[in-house]
Amino acid sequence: MANKVLMKGNEAIAEAAIKAGCMHYFGYPITPQTEIAAYMAKKMPKIGGVFLQAESEVAAINMVYGVSSTGKRVMTSSSSPGISLKSEGLSYMAGSDLPTLVVNVERGGPGLGGIQPSQSDYFQATKGGGHGDFHMIVLAPSSVQEMADLTIKGFDLADKYRMTSMILADGTMGQMMEPVEISDDVQITKYEKPWATTGTNCERKHNIVNSLSLVPEELEELNYKRYEKYAQIKENEQMAEEFMMDDAEICVVAFGIAARVSQNAVVEARKQGIKVGLIRPITLWPFPEKVLSKAADKVKAFISVELSMGQMVEDIKLATSCKKPVELCNRVGGMIPSPEQVLAKINEVKGGLK
Amino acid sequence: MAKLTFETDLCKGCGLCVNACPKNLLVLSKDKINLKGHSPVEITDEAACIGCASCAIMCPDCIITVER
Amino acid sequence: MKVFEKPKALTDAPFHYCPGCTHGIIHRLVAEAIDELGIEGKTIGVAPVGCAVMAYNYFACDMIEAAHGRAPAVATGVKRSCPDNIVFTYQGDGDLASIGMAETVHSAARNENITVIFVNNAIYGMTGGQMAPTSLPGQVTQTSPYGRDVNHCGYPVKVCEMLAQLEGPEYLERVAVNNVANIRKAGKAIKKAFENQINKKGFSLIEVVSTCPTNWGMKPTDALKWLDENMLPYYPLGVYKDRSKEEK
Numbered sequence: 001m002a003n004k005v006l007m008k009g010n011e012a013i014a015e016a017a018i019k020a021g022c023m024h025y026f027g028y029p030i031t032p033q034t035e036i037a038a039y040m041a042k043k044m045p046k047i048g049g050v051f052l053q054a055e056s057e058v059a060a061i062n063m064v065y066g067v068s069s070t071g072k073r074v075m076t077s078s079s080s081p082g083i084s085l086k087s088e089g090l091s092y093m094a095g096s097d098l099p100t101l102v103v104n105v106e107r108g109g110p111g112l113g114g115i116q117p118s119q120s121d122y123f124q125a126t127k128g129g130g131h132g133d134f135h136m137i138v139l140a141p142s143s144v145q146e147m148a149d150l151t152i153k154g155f156d157l158a159d160k161y162r163m164t165s166m167i168l169a170d171g172t173m174g175q176m177m178e179p180v181e182i183s184d185d186v187q188i189t190k191y192e193k194p195w196a197t198t199g200t201n202c203e204r205k206h207n208i209v210n211s212l213s214l215v216p217e218e219l220e221e222l223n224y225k226r227y228e229k230y231a232q233i234k235e236n237e238q239m240a241e242e243f244m245m246d247d248a249e250i251c252v253v254a255f256g257i258a259a260r261v262s263q264n265a266v267v268e269a270r271k272q273g274i275k276v277g278l279i280r281p282i283t284l285w286p287f288p289e290k291v292l293s294k295a296a297d298k299v300k301a302f303i304s305v306e307l308s309m310g311q312m313v314e315d316i317k318l319a320t321s322c323k324k325p326v327e328l329c330n331r332v333g334g335m336i337p338s339p340e341q342v343l344a345k346i347n348e349v350k351g352g353l354k
Numbered sequence: 355m356a357k358l359t360f361e362t363d364l365c366k367g368c369g370l371c372v373n374a375c376p377k378n379l380l381v382l383s384k385d386k387i388n389l390k391g392h393s394p395v396e397i398t399d400e401a402a403c404i405g406c407a408s409c410a411i412m413c414p415d416c417i418i419t420v421e422r
Numbered sequence: 423m424k425v426f427e428k429p430k431a432l433t434d435a436p437f438h439y440c441p442g443c444t445h446g447i448i449h450r451l452v453a454e455a456i457d458e459l460g461i462e463g464k465t466i467g468v469a470p471v472g473c474a475v476m477a478y479n480y481f482a483c484d485m486i487e488a489a490h491g492r493a494p495a496v497a498t499g500v501k502r503s504c505p506d507n508i509v510f511t512y513q514g515d516g517d518l519a520s521i522g523m524a525e526t527v528h529s530a531a532r533n534e535n536i537t538v539i540f541v542n543n544a545i546y547g548m549t550g551g552q553m554a555p556t557s558l559p560g561q562v563t564q565t566s567p568y569g570r571d572v573n574h575c576g577y578p579v580k581v582c583e584m585l586a587q588l589e590g591p592e593y594l595e596r597v598a599v600n601n602v603a604n605i606r607k608a609g610k611a612i613k614k615a616f617e618n619q620i621n622k623k624g625f626s627l628i629e630v631v632s633t634c635p636t637n638w639g640m641k642p643t644d645a646l647k648w649l650d651e652n653m654l655p656y657y658p659l660g661v662y663k664d665r666s667k668e669e670k
Contacts, residue, residue: 415436
């Protein structure tokens with residue numbers, strides 16, 4: 001049992017991670033996610049866990065690599081510029097098939113950018129996040145409760161598929177406070193990790209955690225195998241929420257804070273008699289292609305609402321095979337679209353429908 | 355009485371052991387070539403070996419076993 | 423009676439190193455220390471990027487291959503996760519003193535309870551002989567073809583001297599593998615670096631001055647001579663920090 005408590009999104013992630021059995025956290029301060037580190041710094045020493053402030057994001061992700069090699073749950077968190085630094089480690093973890101959870105509480109970019117909310121790391125997160133052919137499971141919470149729930153889910157998926165799960169949240173998700181309930185008794189599935197490097201005890205051949213493969217035929221095979229796993233994930237793990245989609249002619253697609261704004265706009269548009277609904281991707285990778293491709297046969301147009309110059313809009317076009325027009329409604333640089341802006345876009349699209 | 359055993363096929367003919375031998379008993383073969391294509395080390399006078407293991411300590415490829 | 427044989431902590435895999443490359447000697451010294459201390463079953467090694475990248479094939483203990491320069495961070499994670507295991511990194515000069523300088527300095531500053539084996543041969547071997555952070559003034563390499571010009575690219579990094587300024591590290595020693603006597607001393611230093619970890623004393627780094635005959639463009643025997651005449655005057659051997667001695 002657990003009580004509802006008022007928490008910041010960042011704190012909810014930290015508490016949920018601990019409840020999910022993550023006893024190791026490494027990070028480097030960066031706004032707007034530092035509350036995660038602060039929470040861990042306070043909590044971990046009291047419960048026999050490890051919090052260590054690393055000398056850089058690069059070091060932090062490599063400490064994560066070390067703990068993950070020993071088969072234990074471990075995480076790091078950062079914000080956009082810090083995730084760029086971690087991308088080296090993310091690629092090595094993918095190449096070594098190591099599980100972990102990485103949190104990106106995005107801020108406006110590129111470069112140092114700003115510290116206000118953004119979703120402009122969508123490409124970086126969903127298309128790999130480092131060199132080489134790989135994917136991470138990318139989860140996009142749109143409430144503080146989901147920050148917690150998806151953290152728990154993310155650890156499970158990471159262990160299940162031996163890969164990185166990323167929580168891709170925007171600054172609002174990290175900073176806002178909402179009531180949240182995290183069970184004291186999170187059910188944790190135990191995954192065997194015979195590959196872990198914890199010492200041979202002189203009882204088995206040595207384990208090697210490694211991403212180097214100099215024989216091209218072998219490296220090719222490794223890549224194909226990894227993509228077979230990705231295909232399985234695409235088949236089994238797509239998550240999305242549908243809202244008022246039954247008779248919708250226009251489908252708004254949005255995640256995170258953009259989805260909350262869009263939902264208000266949809267409700268308002270319905271009052272005006274416009275048949276509009278919302279699809280909220282929860283997994284950004286795998287992208288919820290199934291629900292979108294189904295929608296493409298029913299609706300007349302899509303609107304992608306994003307805090308970026310238009311990144312997810314490309315995945316919507318791919319998922320729907322461009323069967324219907326896909327419009328973009330966005331703000332960037334730390335700005336958030338208002339319900340009025342989304343409503344205006346819905347009206348504009350409605351006006352253009354035949 | 356000391357005895358040296360060489361894993362001749364792993365020898366890379368670098369000659370570090372040759373220089374390390376205090377009795378100058380080691381040479382790189384003049385007439386043999388091993389699997390790796392190197393001229394491997396040989397001992398010229400087994401009876402004169404004092405088993406000091408200097409050659410083995412210097413060998414970068416762990417190809418020498420020393421018994422005494 | 424066998425008085426010398428290949429240590430058990432090395433696998434049967436033949437080293438891929440060039441003829442006369444002293445990596446093999448240093449691998450053996452690490453393995454001998456592991457054997458003598460009876461810790462193979464609980465040791466976890468972290469390999470670098472560079473010539474020793476495939477060290478994971480040679481040590482019989484569990485091994486992790488790290489990104490370039492990141493071995494001390496990876497080892498930090500491993501040690502924090504498994505404090506009762508023995509964790510070592512094996513790194514070259516480019517890996518430890520250039521791209522991984524931050525990880526090196528901060529793991530030393532934290533007195534991370536790990537053992538670091540630092541192989542300094544003043545050149546990048548794997549990529550074909552480029553200037554290293556430890557290349558000597560005037561040293562000709564592929565990327566300093568007219569000799570290292572200190573006015574243009576600065577001075578070599580003396581790692582032991584630099585780290586000795588920190589309060590953190592437990593033990594810093596520079597050794598060499600250019601002759602039998604020095605190899606014996608190097609073996610003792612490496613063993614001590616592992617013992618320090620077993621005794622939970624903290625960060626021990628052994629800098630091993632070593633050769634690269636191929637990229638120095640010399641016969642292996644000449645490379646040892648060059649090390650003696652050029653490297654050792656610039657990188658004097660000795661103990662740079664031993665905190666347990668300071669406390670006495």
